[in-house]
Amino acid sequence: MAGSQQANEELTQLLNELWCLDTNRLRPGTDYIISLQGRAGYVAQGSNYARDRARAPLFTYVNEDKLKGIETYSHFINLLDNYEASTGVSETVTSDELKENWLFIDSMMETTVMKCAHRYLHKKGQSPSDSEQFKKQLHDIWFRLYHRDRSGGEDSCGFEHVFVGETKFSHEIIGLHNWVQFYLQEKHDHVDYKGYKARANKDTPDEDDHVLNLQFSWKGLVKPLGGCFIGVSPEFEVALFTIVFLMSTEKKTSLEVKVDEYVLELVVYRHGRCIGTAYPKLLSSNHKDL
Structure with missing residues (x-):
């Protein structure tokens, strides 16, 4: 896929189809309200100090009835307390947690977003046609445990x-690219939003944007820059990153695509047969031109 313009155009077309199918996406200004506030400042490498350019939380309001009432969100939220944050600490998956994994996958497979992703991946020879086998593939990609800290x-x-x-070696935040987790952690005063990060001085995000680059602190540590979608459904993110992962054999895949009005860099790292990390970077938005 890397280096093929035709494949990249095909992927862009598919991702826009998934975007249109994502009927569980929350609507900015209606289902949620964010407050961008100030532009985040520079954080020195290895430092855990960042000047706070946002006195208020990022999320002013989120319709929690939708988070509880839409199955993919509710099953997703049930998974968020199943893990040890520190790398190097072995994970233990209980039978209840394993059941929660499968309930989440089952709920995603009922959505048009994931059905579309499955059809495409089967057509490309990357996934089995049988939905149960595809669910196992999703489970292996996303939930199979591996060593991140070799110690x-x-x-x-x-x-x-x-x-x-x-958290890595108790001095670095890694991952945490999801808006629902960010909102819930912020709600419980575990996350402190520091401000937005623009890719260029002239690029100022809009509070209706569905993709942002953020700076924040969590568990006493600072993440200088983290990209995440805002408002999109869990199934959209899982489908999108699964497609990028399976359509490339590279250790790192970085693609520039235009989804809706957003020009994004999608980054996916491979950890063997599993996803190591995956996130979007907002390059530009033509929101005001629509």
Whole structure:
């Protein structure tokens, strides 16, 4: 896929189809309200100090009835407390937690977003046609445990890293690229939003934007820059990153695509047969031109 303009155009077309199918996406200004406030400042490498350019939280309002009432969100939220944040600490998956993994996957497979992704991946020879086998493939990609810190046991998985977040050697935030987790952690005063990061001085994000680059602190540590979608459904993110992962054999895949009005860089790292990390970077938005 890397280096092929035709493949990149095909992927862009598919991702826009998934975007249109994502009927569970929350609507800015109606289902949620964010307050961008100030532009985040520079953080020195290895430092855990960042000047706070945002006195208020990022999320002013989120319709929690939708988070509880839409199955994919509710099953997703049930997974967020299943992990040890520190790398090097072995994860233990209980039978209840394993059941929660499958309930989440089952709920995603009922959505048009994931059905579309499955059809495409089967057509490309990357996934089995049988939905049960595809669910197992999703489970292996996202929930199979592996070693992130070689000094300990199996301490990580794709889902934990991308959606929940981890701390490395107690001095660095890694992962945590999901808006629902960010909102819930912020609600409980575990996350402190420091401000937005623009890719260029002239690029100022809009509070209706569905993709942002953020700076924040969590568990006493600072993440200088973290990209995440805002308002999109869990199934959209899982489908999008699964497609990028399976359509490339590279250790790192970086693609520039235009989804809706956003020009994004999609970054996916491979950890063997599993996702190591995956996130979007907002390059530009033509929101005001629509």
